[in-house]
Amino acid sequence: MIDFTLWDIVRNLLLAGRWTVVLSLIAFTGGAVVGLILTLLRMGGLWPVRWLVRLYVDLFQGTPLLMQLFLAYFGAAALGVDVSAWTAASVALTLFTSAFLCDIWRGCVEAVPSGQWQAARVLGLNYLQSMRHVILPQALRLAVPPTVGFSVQVIKGTALASVIGFVELTKAGTMLNNAAFAPFTIFALVALGYFILCYPLSRYARYLEKKLYGAGIR
Amino acid sequence: MALVSVKDLHKSFGELEVLKGIDLEVEAGEVVAIIGRSGSGKSTLLRCLNQLERHDWGTILLAGQRLDGGAMSPGELSQNVGMVFQSFNLFPHKTVIENVMLAPVVVKQTPRDEARKVAERVLDKVGMLEKVDAYPAQLSGGQQQRVAIARALAMQPKVLLCDEVTSALDPELVGEVLHVLENLAAEGMTLILVTHEMTFARDVSHRVVFMHQGHIHEEGDPQTLFSRPSTPELGQFIASIL
Amino acid sequence: MTLDFSTLLPYMDEILKGLVTTVWLTAVTTFAGIALAIIVAYIRDGAPGVASRLLGAYVEVTRNTPFIVQLFFLFFGLPALGVPISATVAALLAMVLNLGAYTAEILRAGLDSTTRGQHEAARALGLSRLQSFRHVVLVPAFSRVYPSLISQCIIVMLGSAVVSQISVFDLTYAANFIQSRTFRGFEVYLVVTLIYLLLAVGLRLAFEFVGRRLFAFRQGAV
Numbered sequence: 001m002i003d004f005t006l007w008d009i010v011r012n013l014l015l016a017g018r019w020t021v022v023l024s025l026i027a028f029t030g031g032a033v034v035g036l037i038l039t040l041l042r043m044g045g046l047w048p049v050r051w052l053v054r055l056y057v058d059l060f061q062g063t064p065l066l067m068q069l070f071l072a073y074f075g076a077a078a079l080g081v082d083v084s085a086w087t088a089a090s091v092a093l094t095l096f097t098s099a100f101l102c103d104i105w106r107g108c109v110e111a112v113p114s115g116q117w118q119a120a121r122v123l124g125l126n127y128l129q130s131m132r133h134v135i136l137p138q139a140l141r142l143a144v145p146p147t148v149g150f151s152v153q154v155i156k157g158t159a160l161a162s163v164i165g166f167v168e169l170t171k172a173g174t175m176l177n178n179a180a181f182a183p184f185t186i187f188a189l190v191a192l193g194y195f196i197l198c199y200p201l202s203r204y205a206r207y208l209e210k211k212l213y214g215a216g217i218r
Numbered sequence: 219m220a221l222v223s224v225k226d227l228h229k230s231f232g233e234l235e236v237l238k239g240i241d242l243e244v245e246a247g248e249v250v251a252i253i254g255r256s257g258s259g260k261s262t263l264l265r266c267l268n269q270l271e272r273h274d275w276g277t278i279l280l281a282g283q284r285l286d287g288g289a290m291s292p293g294e295l296s297q298n299v300g301m302v303f304q305s306f307n308l309f310p311h312k313t314v315i316e317n318v319m320l321a322p323v324v325v326k327q328t329p330r331d332e333a334r335k336v337a338e339r340v341l342d343k344v345g346m347l348e349k350v351d352a353y354p355a356q357l358s359g360g361q362q363q364r365v366a367i368a369r370a371l372a373m374q375p376k377v378l379l380c381d382e383v384t385s386a387l388d389p390e391l392v393g394e395v396l397h398v399l400e401n402l403a404a405e406g407m408t409l410i411l412v413t414h415e416m417t418f419a420r421d422v423s424h425r426v427v428f429m430h431q432g433h434i435h436e437e438g439d440p441q442t443l444f445s446r447p448s449t450p451e452l453g454q455f456i457a458s459i460l
Numbered sequence: 461m462t463l464d465f466s467t468l469l470p471y472m473d474e475i476l477k478g479l480v481t482t483v484w485l486t487a488v489t490t491f492a493g494i495a496l497a498i499i500v501a502y503i504r505d506g507a508p509g510v511a512s513r514l515l516g517a518y519v520e521v522t523r524n525t526p527f528i529v530q531l532f533f534l535f536f537g538l539p540a541l542g543v544p545i546s547a548t549v550a551a552l553l554a555m556v557l558n559l560g561a562y563t564a565e566i567l568r569a570g571l572d573s574t575t576r577g578q579h580e581a582a583r584a585l586g587l588s589r590l591q592s593f594r595h596v597v598l599v600p601a602f603s604r605v606y607p608s609l610i611s612q613c614i615i616v617m618l619g620s621a622v623v624s625q626i627s628v629f630d631l632t633y634a635a636n637f638i639q640s641r642t643f644r645g646f647e648v649y650l651v652v653t654l655i656y657l658l659l660a661v662g663l664r665l666a667f668e669f670v671g672r673r674l675f676a677f678r679q680g681a682v
Contacts, residue, residue, distance in 0.1 A: 062614075062660040064621035066632060067653045071646070078645030152524065159526035163625060170529055183536035191525045191533060198524035270580055296586030307581035311599040311677045320595055321585035353677040366581075373585065 004180040009189060016172030017193050023158045023168060024197075026090050028151055031097025038102040043109055044127045053102065060099030066160050068092045073164040089161035097154055104150060108143040109135060145212060149205035152198045159194070169193050219282055221246040221408055222267065222377060227276035229262055236262045237273065238432035246376070249409045251419035251440070254429035255455060260412045263429070264379050267410065268299040281376065293325045300370030304382040306362045308354040308369070314341065315350040318369045326373070333372075340368040344398045360391030364398055371402075378402065380411040396422075416459055420444050428452045465647050471638045478634030479655060485630065486617040486663070488552060493559030493616070494609075500564040502593055505571055515564075522561035528622045530554050535626045551623035551630075559616045566608045570601035603675040610667040614660050621656070631655060 042053040060068065073088035083091075112135050120130035162171035173190035177183050220243035227240040236259045244250050252260045265271040267278060269286060278286045280298050290298070309317050318337040322328040328336070341347045344364040354362055363383055370378060380399065384392040396418050403409055403422050413419055419426050420440040427437040430451045436443065447453040468475075500519065504512050522530065535550035545553075574597050582592035602609075624632035635652040639645050 059657070062618075062657045063653045064618040064632070064656055066621040066624075067635075067649060067656060070632075070635070070649045071653065074639060074645035075649045076646075078643065078647075156524075156526040159528050160622065162528070163622075170526065170532075173529070174532065177536060182540070183532070184540045187529060187533040187537050191521070191529050194525045194529060195521060199520065202520075202524055268584055270583065291586075292583060292588065293586040296584060301584040303577060303581060303584075305577050307575075307577035309578070309581070309596050309600075311603070311675075313677075321587065324591050324595060325586040353679075355677060355679060369585070 004176070004182070006185070009176055009180065009182070009186060012176055013169060013172055013186075013189055013193055016167055017169045017197075019166070020155065020158050020168040020193075020197070023089060023093065023161060023166070024151075024155045027093035027097050027158070028154050030090070030094035031101055031154070034094065034098035035101030035105065038098060039105040039109065040131065042102060042106055044131070057099045057103050060096050061103065065092070065096055065157055066163060068096055069160055069164050085161065085164050085166040088164055089158070089166045093154065093157055093161070096157065097150075100150055100153070101147065104146045105139065105143055108139040108146070111142050112138045141212065145205050145209040148201055148208060152201050152205070155197050155201075156194065220244060221248075221281055222410070223277075223279040223282075224263075224267075225277045225279075227263070227266060227273050227278070229259075229266060229271060229273045236432055237266070240276070240432075240434060242427065242434065244377070244408060244410060246408055247406045248425060249403045249423040250411070250425050250427060251423035252410065252412045252427045252429060253414070253416070253419060253455070254435075257431075258429040259432045260429045261381055264301075264381050264410065264412050267377075267379055268295060268301050270301070296321065296325065296375070297373050298375055299377050299379060300373055300375035301379045301381065302363070302366050302370050302383045304386050306354075306359070306366045306386075308362050308366055310354050313351050313353055314346060314357075314365050317354070317365060318372045321369070322372055336372055336374075337368070340371040341365070343371070343401070344368045345394070358391060359387045360394045363387065363391075363395045367395070367398055367402075377408045377410060380409065380413070382412050382414065384413070384415055414459065416444070416456075428455065430455075463647055464644065465651065467642045467644045468638060468648055468651060471634075471642075474634045474637055475631070475652070475655070477629055478631040478652075479659075481629055481633075482617070482620055482631040482659070485552060485555060485620055485623070485628075486613075486659075489555040489559050489616060489620075490613050492552075492556045493613075494563055496556060496560035497563035497567050498598070500560060501567040501571060502590075504564070504568060505593070506589065518557075519561045519564055522558055523565065527554065527558055527619050528625065530558060531622060531626060547623075547626045547628050550626060551620070551628045555616060555620060555623075558619070559612065562612050562616075563609060566605050566612060567601065569608075570605035571597060573604055574601055599674075603671075603678060606667075606671050606675065610664055610671075613667065614663055617663060618656060618660065 038053050038056065041049050045053075069089065069092045072092040073083060073085065076083045076088065116134055116138065117130060120134040125133065158168055159170040161168055162174065165171070167175075169190055173186050177186045180186065222242070222244040224240055224242040227237050228235065229237040240263055242263075252263065254260045262271055266273045273286065277284060283289070285295060285298070309320070312320065315334065315337050318341060319330070319333045322333040322336060323330055338347060338350070341350060344367050346361060346364050346368060349357065349361065349365075354365070357365070367383075384395050387395065392415070396415065399409065399411070399418070400422050411423070423440055425437060426440045426443045428435050428443065436447065436449050436452050443452070444456060447456060500515050504515055506512065531550065531554040534554050535545065535547060538545045538550070578596055578600070579592065582596045587596065620630060621632040624630050624636060627633065631652055635648050638648045642648065
């Protein structure tokens with residue numbers, strides 16, 4: 001058994017923590033792009049399209065993220081498609097994020113008063129123009145707090161990528177624990193790592209919400 | 219000895235002094251109407267009487283006993299001083315009878331069947347007996363307020379405080395609530411009401427207290443006060459209302 | 461590459477066993493987690509003190525760290541401190557603490573939205589803080605945040621898939637078990653995912669059914 005110092009542990013966790021951040025960013029930006037497209041389709045397409053998007057969202061919200069990762073990794077492999085843990089995790093988390101963001105943003109668009117749509121319509125704007133100049137700017141204001149809040153979920157979600165072998169903070173923790181046998185310290189540090197990433201975002205989301213709605217206006 | 223005795227009551231909210239030295243005595247069985255502009259301190263005075271607001275200076279005695287400064291527990295206080303609110307504040311998740319029975323059962327530890335009898339009696343008094351199993355959401359404003367009165371009465375208080383109890387009601391529903399209060403007054407209940415209903419103040423109350431900028435500006439019997447106000451402020455106030 | 465779902469048929473027992481485990485874990489967690497949340501919310505709703513701040517820290521830490529880490533921390537960490545713990549107990553404990561923290565926060569929002577009038581009416585009737593919480597404030601607050609509560613319970617149920625990682629024989633464990641024997645990854649994960657989906661739908665329906673009964677008072681006059 002190799003002797004580990006506290007610094008050895010922290011250093012390894014920090015190095016692995018980079019990949020947590022990278023994967024989170026990939027999932028969030030990819031998910032945002034796909035999510036935006038889905039939102040537009042959901043709000044303005046023909047009803048079969050809207051229905052499909054709704055099904056997509058329901059599927060991702062109604063099934064475990066772990067299962068989604070397994071399907072992307074082991075499932076794809078079983079179908080003969082060779083994917084790396086990186087690819088599987090990125091794809092699964094991106095699609096997961098896109099579904100949730102689509103749902104959040106749809107709610108924000110619906111929260112914009114219907115009178116705005118009517119006003120845009122009678123001024124002659126088509127669907128995309130209405131969205132771009134009238135609805136989305138207003139929906140955006142409403143969307144910022146819950147979107148920032150969801151970024152926390154994305155970061156926490158990357159921890160599951162460890163199960164399919166992706167080496168990020170959690171995986172590093174389990175590997176270190178197998179070598180060093182200091183589970184209390186190691187997993188406490190792992191938790192601390194996530195906390196440092198997530199807590200500021202959570203606080204920021206709360207601050208944004210307060211700014212938007214004021215205290216106690218419910 | 220007066221039932222309620224208020225001496226040199228002062229109350230400030232931050233920098234703003236709302237009650238600037240109130241002296242008031244209310245006898246048992248008296249009906250006192252407190253009138254005045256918004257901001258005159260009338261609601262604050264009422265809410266000090268059951269310690270919803272803690273006053274900064276002065277004493278409040280109920281039947282010779284101090285009720286301020288924690289001398290009386292909230293449970294004891296509610297059995298002496300009842301309150302009815304402008305926005306009724308019925309408990310939405312409880313039926314009418316459960317609303318009325320709650321405090322006797324939980325605070326006074328009254329056995330449920332006894333509490334139920336008391337509840338039915340007070341609900342009958344306010345004319346809401348047929349609605350015992352209804353939920354507040356199913357009742358009109360006037361009905362809800364009458365239940366609120368019954369709820370306060372179930373604790374058998376010596377004094378009932380009414381804080382603009384008809385102000386939130388549609389005009390056609392005001393009458394049924396005032397009618398209940400009239401009956402209570404006729405039975406000898408001590409009532410202290412903050413109200414805008416001048417007709418009620420004039421016809422039912424024994425004494426009217428006009429508050430202005432944190433002081434009791436004028437008080438006296440309603441007939442005299444309304445027909446021959448001694449101060450210009452009261453004159454202006456009456457003119458603006460009627 | 462052909463899909464062959466029939467290879468799963470011999471393993472129906474395992475799937476059933478996993479399903480039962482997931483269901484009872486969810487059921488116990490729901491009751492215990494909500495009970496814990498009520499206690500935590502009550503303490504936090506009172507005057508700020510040591511207990512309130514400690515519980516606040518518990519809520520924040522739980523909500524800002526991944527469930528899998530919480531699970532590993534309890535399962536691997538507690539024995540290292542001399543506290544033996546089985547996988548099932550660790551899973552249940554982690555799930556209850558997790559749901560408890562999220563629900564306490566959800567409930568707090570509900571409590572904060574209680575009108576001043578309700579508090580004053582309870583006080584004017586002489587109810588103590590505990591009596592007021594229990595009889596007046598709690599149920600309406602619950603009814604206001606019920607949709608959020610339902611969503612959170614479903615999230616925890618879906619998140620329970622992770623307990624398979626500490627060898628609790630839940631639905632996911634069954635899936636892995638079957639996959640390692642049949643190498644039919646896609647089929648088995650697809651089927652199990654659909655089962656989870658049905659569980660999520662069923663859980664929501666059950667909650668909505670209960671909600672309609674518990675919160676019938678919200679309906680106005682017909």
